[in-house]
Amino acid sequence: MTTILVVYASDYGSTEKMAQAAAAGIVSVPGGVAVVKKAEEVTAEDLTGSDGVLVGSPVHMGSMDWRIKKMIDTVCSGLWMQDKMNGKAVGVFASGGGFGGAGGGVELTMLSMLNNFAELGMLIVPLPKITPEYKKGGLQWGPYGRSADEDMQHGGVGDEVLALTKRHAVHLTRAAAVLKDQAIFSA
Amino acid sequence: MTTILVVYASDYGSTEKMAQAAAAGIVSVPGGVAVVKKAEEVTAEDLTGSDGVLVGSPVHMGSMDWRIKKMIDTVCSGLWMQDKMNGKAVGVFASGGGFGGAGGGVELTMLSMLNNFAELGMLIVPLPKITPEYKKGGLQWGPYGRSADEDMQHGGVGDEVLALTKRHAVHLTRAAAVLKDQAIFSA
Amino acid sequence: MTTILVVYASDYGSTEKMAQAAAAGIVSVPGGVAVVKKAEEVTAEDLTGSDGVLVGSPVHMGSMDWRIKKMIDTVCSGLWMQDKMNGKAVGVFASGGGFGGAGGGVELTMLSMLNNFAELGMLIVPLPKITPEYKKGGLQWGPYGRSADEDMQHGGVGDEVLALTKRHAVHLTRAAAVLKDQAIFSA
Amino acid sequence: MTTILVVYASDYGSTEKMAQAAAAGIVSVPGGVAVVKKAEEVTAEDLTGSDGVLVGSPVHMGSMDWRIKKMIDTVCSGLWMQDKMNGKAVGVFASGGGFGGAGGGVELTMLSMLNNFAELGMLIVPLPKITPEYKKGGLQWGPYGRSADEDMQHGGVGDEVLALTKRHAVHLTRAAAVLKDQAIFSA
Numbered sequence: 001m002t003t004i005l006v007v008y009a010s011d012y013g014s015t016e017k018m019a020q021a022a023a024a025g026i027v028s029v030p031g032g033v034a035v036v037k038k039a040e041e042v043t044a045e046d047l048t049g050s051d052g053v054l055v056g057s058p059v060h061m062g063s064m065d066w067r068i069k070k071m072i073d074t075v076c077s078g079l080w081m082q083d084k085m086n087g088k089a090v091g092v093f094a095s096g097g098g099f100g101g102a103g104g105g106v107e108l109t110m111l112s113m114l115n116n117f118a119e120l121g122m123l124i125v126p127l128p129k130i131t132p133e134y135k136k137g138g139l140q141w142g143p144y145g146r147s148a149d150e151d152m153q154h155g156g157v158g159d160e161v162l163a164l165t166k167r168h169a170v171h172l173t174r175a176a177a178v179l180k181d182q183a184i185f186s187a
Numbered sequence: 188m189t190t191i192l193v194v195y196a197s198d199y200g201s202t203e204k205m206a207q208a209a210a211a212g213i214v215s216v217p218g219g220v221a222v223v224k225k226a227e228e229v230t231a232e233d234l235t236g237s238d239g240v241l242v243g244s245p246v247h248m249g250s251m252d253w254r255i256k257k258m259i260d261t262v263c264s265g266l267w268m269q270d271k272m273n274g275k276a277v278g279v280f281a282s283g284g285g286f287g288g289a290g291g292g293v294e295l296t297m298l299s300m301l302n303n304f305a306e307l308g309m310l311i312v313p314l315p316k317i318t319p320e321y322k323k324g325g326l327q328w329g330p331y332g333r334s335a336d337e338d339m340q341h342g343g344v345g346d347e348v349l350a351l352t353k354r355h356a357v358h359l360t361r362a363a364a365v366l367k368d369q370a371i372f373s374a
Numbered sequence: 375m376t377t378i379l380v381v382y383a384s385d386y387g388s389t390e391k392m393a394q395a396a397a398a399g400i401v402s403v404p405g406g407v408a409v410v411k412k413a414e415e416v417t418a419e420d421l422t423g424s425d426g427v428l429v430g431s432p433v434h435m436g437s438m439d440w441r442i443k444k445m446i447d448t449v450c451s452g453l454w455m456q457d458k459m460n461g462k463a464v465g466v467f468a469s470g471g472g473f474g475g476a477g478g479g480v481e482l483t484m485l486s487m488l489n490n491f492a493e494l495g496m497l498i499v500p501l502p503k504i505t506p507e508y509k510k511g512g513l514q515w516g517p518y519g520r521s522a523d524e525d526m527q528h529g530g531v532g533d534e535v536l537a538l539t540k541r542h543a544v545h546l547t548r549a550a551a552v553l554k555d556q557a558i559f560s561a
Numbered sequence: 562m563t564t565i566l567v568v569y570a571s572d573y574g575s576t577e578k579m580a581q582a583a584a585a586g587i588v589s590v591p592g593g594v595a596v597v598k599k600a601e602e603v604t605a606e607d608l609t610g611s612d613g614v615l616v617g618s619p620v621h622m623g624s625m626d627w628r629i630k631k632m633i634d635t636v637c638s639g640l641w642m643q644d645k646m647n648g649k650a651v652g653v654f655a656s657g658g659g660f661g662g663a664g665g666g667v668e669l670t671m672l673s674m675l676n677n678f679a680e681l682g683m684l685i686v687p688l689p690k691i692t693p694e695y696k697k698g699g700l701q702w703g704p705y706g707r708s709a710d711e712d713m714q715h716g717g718v719g720d721e722v723l724a725l726t727k728r729h730a731v732h733l734t735r736a737a738a739v740l741k742d743q744a745i746f747s748a
Binding site for chain 1: 247248249250251252253256257259260261263264267292295296298299300302303305306307
Binding site for chain 1: 641644647672676678679680681682683684685686687688689690691692693701702732735736739740743744745746748
């Protein structure tokens with residue numbers, strides 16, 4: 001059994017749809033179990049009880065949603081103090097209006113989330129270009145669902161990005177299964 | 188008159204002390220007016236009424252305090268939609284335990300804050316090494332007050348970092364005064 | 375007179391076209407003088423003789439072209455030691471295939487270039503969304519010219535991105551003119 | 562057998578010493594084979610023939626040494642086009658004068674190197690604080706050897722950082738062994 005926690009925040013439902021696509025990917029892997037939670041609901045036990053974590057956020061002004069950040073400050077930091085998450089797998093995804101057509105700050109958004117998980121000692125699963133559907137919302141750090149067009153009209157994320165997110169979750173689940181109980185960071 | 192808004196979040200008082208040092212720097216510049224507020228108290232009017240902004244945060248797991256992030260999501264994003272802050276000056280500072288001796292994630296913390304202010308169209312005032320006291324907590328993006336030693340014992344930020352922060356605020360105030368009413372971004 | 379140095383590297387001509395558009399913007403500002411150089415040709419005197427710098431690079435695997443980096447290591451680092459560039463203005467731009475549709479690493483590319491210029495004590499001029507043509511290749515840190523489509527077919531950067539780059543250069547030149555001789559960082 | 566390629570650039574020998582410490586860590590793992598090369602000497606075959614890569618650079622003005630960048634542009638980018646490195650493990654380390662005491666730009670230096678390896682589809686092995694010697698030069702992304710004191714006097718990296726680097730290489734080798742032949746990114 002490989003349990004993956006999917007944590008997300010969502011304003012208009014785009015990141016939530018991506019979280020659901022991720023869950024579908026997780027359970028498609030033999031032994032994969034998905035636990036999907038909003039950031040406000042996540043407990044320390046949710047994190048320590050998982051073999052891997054997938055975190056999704058809207059891009060807000062070039063960084064993660066404040067609710068994800070609150071979870072990091074109030075839940076993850078305690079686990080860091082106790083060295084509780086070392087050796088698990090982590091991946092990220094994001095959605096955003098993407099005004100400007102150059103990612104709208106998604107890269108730093110993903111990296112600032114990953115900064116936390118690197119501190120927690122988790123191995124990062126990137127998103128390589130070989131992944132089908134990559135060209136419709138791929139970035140090396142994870143899927144990016146563009147939810148608005150260039151005139152900032154909201155249309156929601158497309159099916160290809162959801163398929164890409166599902167695939168990213170498959171990768172993450174496989175990596176978490178492989179890394180489980182491997183004591184990468186033991187003395 | 189050059190009005191600088193100092194916004195901060197603080198857990199144990201280190202970032203607050205740096206905010207106060209910044210305020211002392213602002214008012215030491217002829218015409219300088221300092222408005223100091225906790226992130227939770229900042230309104231859109233505080234931001235639009237200022238000529239420059241100085242933002243300070245503790246480093247939490249490699250990114251800004253969630254209260255700063257909440258302000259960005261709920262107050263700054265509206266000003267972005269309305270193009271209200273273009274051409275003002277911005278600077279940042281941070282404090283942190285700094286376990287590991289390599290900044291503890293301060294660089295990405297500062298950059299993820301700056302991502303917001305770059306989107307708002309504000310000119311960024313860095314911290315050059317020529318600044319006196321730089322060697323005791325300088326980073327190119329702003330002062331970094333280390334509040335704990337290498338065994339994570341909390342001792343608070345030192346006087347030199349406070350002096351460095353005061354100096355950074357002087358630079359920021361001068362830049363804001365120079366940039367005021369200059370219409371850098373007009374069509 | 376406001377002299378702006380435009381430094382670039384280019385493989386297939388896209389970044390070079392953006393550099394030329396930038397030069398057109400610089401000279402369109404009263405008193406604006408453009409000096410355009412390839413990274414390999416830039417000397418310390420080119421940098422110290424300018425009032426502002428605009429740097430453009432292709433995005434290569436998520437960071438700047440190695441020729442830009444060589445200039446930073448071999449020319450800029452000496453100027454840092456001597457504190458020679460403090461208080462000037464800087465801006466960046468980039469081009470890239472952009473496979474994946476989420477910027478392809480442009481954000482970190484721009485930030486890693488800006489890291490150098492922040493260390494040099496230069497004020498950063500961002501690219502706000504109010505800029506006309508922003509929606510066709512704008513990012514908060516500068517214009518991004520996408521030179522290939524989603525199937526990686528190279529078509530070169532479009533006219534709107536060139537217009538956006540010209541506008542960015544206008545902003546930079548204005549900022550450099552305003553900041554000139556202002557001693558922002560004096561003791 | 563688990564082959565790890567250690568790639569580095571070095572000016573005064575600090576990063577080279579860290580590369581040698583890394584090699585000692587690699588061969589201390591049963592089945593571990595270390596191949597140590599300067600960036601200029603690395604070929605595509607060195608990369609494809611390895612199960613994992615450890616890359617070390619001096620911090621130069623907040624980003625990697627230009628020789629590392631040249632290798633990325635001229636060797637890695639071709640492997641990206643051909644999807645040749647997916648699923649291997651990667652880690653980073655760096656040295657730097659560290660003037661200012663806040664990392665001197667090491668965080669963005671490491672991230673801009675990792676941007677390349679994420680694009681190559683490699684899983685990133687961070688450096689958790691549980692690692693012995695972490696407090697003497699640890700950062701979540703890898704070991705940071707400070708080679709100069711706060712007055713910029715060069716003294717070279719200390720023994721504790723070398724021990725930390727050795728340990729980081731052990732982690733990387735273990736992760737590479739576990740990930741080998743696991744087809745994390747297969748369709």
